[in-house]
Amino acid sequence: MGKxxxxxxxxxxxxxxxxxxxVVEILQSAENPLSAEDIxxxxxxxxxxxxxxxxxxxxxxxxxxxxxxxxxxxDGKARYELTVDxxxxxxxxxxxxxxxxxxxxxxxxxEKDIGMRNDFDITGHKxxxxxxxxxCKKE
Amino acid sequence: MGKxxxxxxxxxxxxxxxxxxxVVEILQSAENPLSAEDIxxxxxxxxxxxxxxxxxxxxxxxxxxxxxxxxxxxDGKARYELTVDxxxxxxxxxxxxxxxxxxxxxxxxxEKDIGMRNDFDITGHKxxxxxxxxxCKKE
DNA sequence: TATTAAATGCAAATGATTTGCATTTGAAAT
DNA sequence: ATTTCAAATGCAAATCATTTGCATTTAATA
Numbered sequence: 001m002g003k004x005x006x007x008x009x010x011x012x013x014x015x016x017x018x019x020x021x022x023v024v025e026i027l028q029s030a031e032n033p034l035s036a037e038d039i040x041x042x043x044x045x046x047x048x049x050x051x052x053x054x055x056x057x058x059x060x061x062x063x064x065x066x067x068x069x070x071x072x073x074x075d076g077k078a079r080y081e082l083t084v085d086x087x088x089x090x091x092x093x094x095x096x097x098x099x100x101x102x103x104x105x106x107x108x109x110x111e112k113d114i115g116m117r118n119d120f121d122i123t124g125h126k127x128x129x130x131x132x133x134x135x136c137k138k139e
Numbered sequence: 140m141g142k143x144x145x146x147x148x149x150x151x152x153x154x155x156x157x158x159x160x161x162v163v164e165i166l167q168s169a170e171n172p173l174s175a176e177d178i179x180x181x182x183x184x185x186x187x188x189x190x191x192x193x194x195x196x197x198x199x200x201x202x203x204x205x206x207x208x209x210x211x212x213x214d215g216k217a218r219y220e221l222t223v224d225x226x227x228x229x230x231x232x233x234x235x236x237x238x239x240x241x242x243x244x245x246x247x248x249x250e251k252d253i254g255m256r257n258d259f260d261i262t263g264h265k266x267x268x269x270x271x272x273x274x275c276k277k278e
Numbered sequence: 279t280a281t282t283a284a285a286t287g288c289a290a291a292t293g294a295t296t297t298g299c300a301t302t303t304g305a306a307a308t
Numbered sequence: 309a310t311t312t313c314a315a316a317t318g319c320a321a322a323t324c325a326t327t328t329g330c331a332t333t334t335a336a337t338a
Contacts, residue, residue: 015304015315036295051318056295058316072211074265076294076326091259100257110245111268118239120230120270126213127266129250131259154284154335175326190287195326197285215295216325 008082012065019050023058024082032099033071033079033090071128093133102129147221151204158189162197163221171238172210172218172229210267232272241268 005024009016026042027034034042036055043050050058059080062068069088071079075097081088089106090099107125115122144163148155165181166173173181175194182189189197198219201207208227210218214236220227228245229238246264254261 119273122270125268129264131261
């Protein structure tokens with residue numbers, strides 16, 4: 001059984017508002033990381049509405065609590081996804097921008113090692129792999 | 140013997156201008172990936188000057204020819220470095236923003252595998268590892 | 279040296295994200 | 309249930325990196 005929207009918001013220690021619920025719901029049903037604007041329109045499509053600023057504020061808050069993962073893409077827009085086990089990586093299609101999650105982290109083992117070798121305290125990493133997805137290959 | 144500025148520009152197939160030379164020179168002597176603004180000021184410090192737009196145009200051009208590697212960081216500014224062997228990764232200090240290059244690619248072996256498993260044609264990847272550098276640890 | 283497409287500088291435009299502030303709202307206390 | 313008030317929201321304006329249009333300059337070739 002997955003986490004409910006309320007479970008997720010409860011962790012934040014903040015007001016459980018209509019806007020925030022809407023944002024979380026969209027993120028939960030998303031198959032890909034979404035931009036703030038994606039979320040804004042998805043909420044609208046559901047019949048309700050959130051201000052774009054509120055979407056940003058909610059995402060920032062959630063990121064600061066490690067509830068969402070912010071992915072900064074080359075196109076100048078950030079995408080967000082609910083955090084699963086700390087982090088997750090994606091295979092991103094450079095043609096259609098769809099992305100599929102990779103179910104493991106290729107760095108897990110190396111990270112500690114690389115940190116030690118350079119005397120860094122490692123706090124995290126970002127990884128994205130780019131390519132052409134099956135669908136776009138056909139076209 | 141390293142490549143000269145002219146060697147690098149020759150590959151582009153474009154005019155060899157004062158501005159472009161200046162940008163390449165700065166990139167060559169840089170120890171870290173630099174932002175467009177960093178480059179702009181570094182050129183100024185040398186006594187010459189380039190317009191910021193020109194810096195961006197030069198970087199875009201070079202990126203399109205795979206002569207520089209554009210790194211999109213979480214702080215909203217892109218950094219650029221001369222390409223070495225296709226790509227290179229960094230350990231980035233989240234406190235002072237200094238970065239040290241990692242002398243190998245942790246993904247080399249896995250990439251092909253991941254691509255096959257997902258039926259993607261892999262074209263590249265971006266990886267950055269974050270942490271606190273030795274110097275900042277002390278403070 | 280003359281010619282001309284390519285490159286530059288400048289100022290204005292863009293687009294994602296952030297912010298200030300007046301208003302509204304959720305939740306704790308009554 | 310009502311009061312209370314910090315927290316959250318909406319809105320419009322501000323920011324900031326990057327891009328673009330256009331008039332002017334320049335490198336490369338004849």
